[in-house]
Amino acid sequence: MEILIIFFCITMLIISAVSRIEEYIKMLAVQGFILFLMSVIEFRNIDITHFVIMVLETLGIKTIVMPMFLMYIVRKNEITRELEPYLSNFYSLLITTAIYVAGLFISFWVSGAAHDIRPLHFGLSIATMLAAMFIIVNRKKVITHVLGYMIFENGIFLLSLSMAGEMPIIVDLGVMLDLESENL
DSSP, X not given: OHHHHHHHHHHHHHHHHOOBXXXXXXHHHHHHHHHHHHHHHHOTTOOHHHHHHHXXXXXXXXIIIXXXXXXXXXXXXXXXXXXXXXXXXXXXXXXXXXXXXXXXXXXHHHHHHOXXXXXXXXXXXXXXXXXXXXXXXXXXXXXXXXXXXXXXXXXXXXXXXXXXXXOOHHHHTTHHHHHHHHHO
């Protein structure tokens, strides 16, 4: 599980270091797949209904449908790069790295305070949400704002995994937030 969390954090570092929109979308798909693997590992003993819903939302929607839809929009509108972010990619990478280091400190702080929370999941989910807000604020194109919002939702999903002892229905329906944001 820790290896998957490390890969999840690496995707965020890649997102903050690149300027190509298609790379953002590919990393968003990788994040969806990682969240699917985390859900499968975390909830081995769930009933078939919850498992089917989990597969449909994390693997189907987060990993396949949403990235394909976003890729279609990007290619149709001929959007290739984020040309003028407010901060350069180097500084974005440094700030995102600092956010994740702070997330690790939050993990160690939480590990002593709460026993029913998975500390590494918790700290890095908070870091993911902060990094997504940084991406939203730092980038100028609307499509990167949408991608930042979807990354923020991935952080919320990771946060719910850190606190849930079993797969609650609210986590099952979390992906519908992605679908609703695309309709707006």
